Amino acid sequence: xxxxxxxxxxxxxxxxxxxxxxxxxxxxxxxxxxxxxxxxxxxxxxxxxxxxxxxxxxxxxxxxxxxxxxxxxxxxxxxxxxxxxxxxxxxxxxxxxxxxxxxxxxxxxxxxxxxxxxxxxxxxxxxxxxxxxxxxxxxxxxxxxxxxxxxxxxxxxxxxxxxxxxxxxxxxxxxxxxxxxxxxxxxxxxxxxxxxxxxxxxxxxxxxxxxxxxxxxxx
Numbered sequence: 001x002x003x004x005x006x007x008x009x010x011x012x013x014x015x016x017x018x019x020x021x022x023x024x025x026x027x028x029x030x031x032x033x034x035x036x037x038x039x040x041x042x043x044x045x046x047x048x049x050x051x052x053x054x055x056x057x058x059x060x061x062x063x064x065x066x067x068x069x070x071x072x073x074x075x076x077x078x079x080x081x082x083x084x085x086x087x088x089x090x091x092x093x094x095x096x097x098x099x100x101x102x103x104x105x106x107x108x109x110x111x112x113x114x115x116x117x118x119x120x121x122x123x124x125x126x127x128x129x130x131x132x133x134x135x136x137x138x139x140x141x142x143x144x145x146x147x148x149x150x151x152x153x154x155x156x157x158x159x160x161x162x163x164x165x166x167x168x169x170x171x172x173x174x175x176x177x178x179x180x181x182x183x184x185x186x187x188x189x190x191x192x193x194x195x196x197x198x199x200x201x202x203x204x205x206x207x208x209x210x211x212x213x214x215x216x217x218x219x
Contacts, residue, residue, distance in 0.1 A: 022197075024073060025189055029197040031066035033204075035059060038194065040208045052211035053191065055168060057094050057139045070167060071101045073188045078106060078135065081186040082163045086132040087111060089124075089161075091150050095138030098167065102137065113150045123153040130158035141166040141185055144174035151183060168194070171216045191216055 032038040036059065043054040061067050078085070087109040090099030096112045103110035111126030111134070128134065136150045141164070151161035162183060169175065169187035178185050195212045198204045 025193060026197045026201060028069055028073060028189065029194045030201065030203065031063070031069060033198060035063050035066055040204050052208070052215045055140060057167070061097060070098060074098055074102050074137070074165060074167060075105045077186055077188050078102060078165050082135045082165060084133065085135040085163070087128065087134045089113065089134050089136045089150055089154055091136060091138035091146050098139060099137040113153050124157050128154060128157040128159040132159045134159045134161050136161055136164040139167050141169045141174035141187065142172050144177040147178060147183065148181060
């Protein structure tokens with residue numbers, strides 16, 4: 001009987017956690033769509049590729065409720081997936097914007113990488129102690145290039161990078177590329193989850209959902 005009760009409790013706990021995550025995901029998806037941070041249609045990306053969606057998170061700090069949800073979601077992910085990190089590294093621009101309140105909430109040191117540097121300047125701002133495990137944090141993972149650049153800069157300072165946390169994984173190869181370099185990618189969510197949530201709330205069409213699924217599957 002005690003064993004049965006234990007498994008019932010474990011199952012209930014898992015169900016509650018799933019419902020909480022699903023509710024947060026729905027709120028996040030709806031907030032991003034209404035703020036214009038997530039758009040669906042036909043877009044030409046800066047690299048010339050066509051895309052069924054467009055993501056631009058730079059404006060979300062203008063929406064305190066949405067920004068708070070983003071920060072809380074990233075805090076939760078870092079706490080669960082990278083709790084033993086000695087410090088966080090924010091990747092400018094939005095990665096640093098998100099990482100700053102996350103570092104305060106978790107009481108962890110924060111460093112960030114420069115977008116460019118002059119002669120005799122360090123690429124990393126802030127203190128990285130030798131041997132520190134540093135988690136790279138940014139807003140979106142696409143190819144993984146910006147995360148790898150930040151990781152290399154941290155390692156040049158004597159730190160170690162084996163994990164990265166992002167808000168959205170575009171599912172375009174970043175996870176696989178980072179894994180080959182020994183870096184595990186943890187995402188709050190990905191494009192398929194966001195599209196599924198919006199479709200279930202009837203906020204995007206079935207054609208939008210199919211286009212995103214096809215786009216992700218073709219990468």
